[in-house]
Amino acid sequence: MTTFTGPPADAVRNKPISDELKRVLEAAAEAAAIDTIRITSGGQDALGEGTRRTGSTRHDRGRAADLQCVVGGTTLTFTDQSAPPGILRFVTAAAAAGANGIGAGVGYMGNRTIHVGFGTSVSDHAELTWGAGGRSATAPQWLRDAAAAGWATPAPPTIAPAAAGAAAARGRYAVIARNGLKLRGGPGTNFGSEITLHAGTELEVVERSSVDPAWVRVDVQGDGLLDGYVFAAFLAPVASGPNSEDAAEPGGMS
Known part of the structure; x- marks a missing residue:
């Protein structure tokens, strides 16, 4: 099975990701032949439930992760203009499996880290991609296309x-x-x-x-x-x- 590492103990968002998100990432990793998912930022305390948190509510209770895809010991990288097939397949499969918030961009979190998760709350089902500044307008075209392909052809629900x-x-x-x-x-x-x-x-x-x-x-x-x-x-x-x-x-x- 796919190996998961992280999040780092000293990260602000150092809590585990949810089981639901892990199943989405496992399905995406299998479709894209990803060996390891390296989580650099995981879950965080929900609003009103703790102080170890930062930014938006997307990471609350482990419903989102910032991650890197590793194949054969090499971390896959991308540019704002293009991404390798492994990244494209991963994004499409994650969207098809239920992820509805996906962000990436060199000016967002660098050339190897992708945000994958759900909405800002359990009732937020809006399908969004974004790039630098957390803005939809700056999402790389390859990210928009890959996510849209997954949302257009959803997979059956991932299984517990x-x-x-x-x-x-x-x-x-x-x-x-x-x-x-x-x-x-x-x-x-x-x-x-x-x-x-x-x-x-x-x-x-x-x-x-x-x-x-x-x-x-x-x-x-x-x-x-x-x-x-x-x-x-x-x-x-x-x-x-x-x-x-x-x-x-x-x-x-x-």
Whole structure:
């Protein structure tokens, strides 16, 4: 699975991120093949609940993070004019998974740090990007385009471990990740991948991982043999008739 580091103990926003945000970031990291999410600024005390806080309410209770994406030990960087494919895929997948506040820009937090999170409150669902000065008008065009692509094609809700069985019951599914979904040798992004399953690829979910319920073991060839693991948040059930053997079993896996 993706490794998370930070936030630093001496940061003002040094509290953990929320479980909801972590699931969004895990889904985005899997889609973009990010090895490590380095959180430089995490959660903070909510207004009226403590004094360790700064700036807006977006970081309250861990609902936002300022972070860096690391691949192969190298931190990905960007300019105001362009960003590498890994950053673009990460932003699109984060937006698709539910993040509705995303900021980046050399004049905002430098050339490697991105803000990803939710609204200023739990009732704020406005979809916003911003750049230098925290202004929407200064958001880099690549950031606007990548986020808009995710918001236009939202993924199914990311799954909590307790709900994983319902979200990925045994049955026939199709890949819905825009840039494809990596088939891995084990339940996590730390396992190698030599195959990317294209969007629309159909497969059979055989069982949920007992190590990390967000991952499922699949049969891609349809021959009853196991081919590897995929991240379940980027699968959608394939419609089938009531008498089809491929119909998903209700109530999770047995």
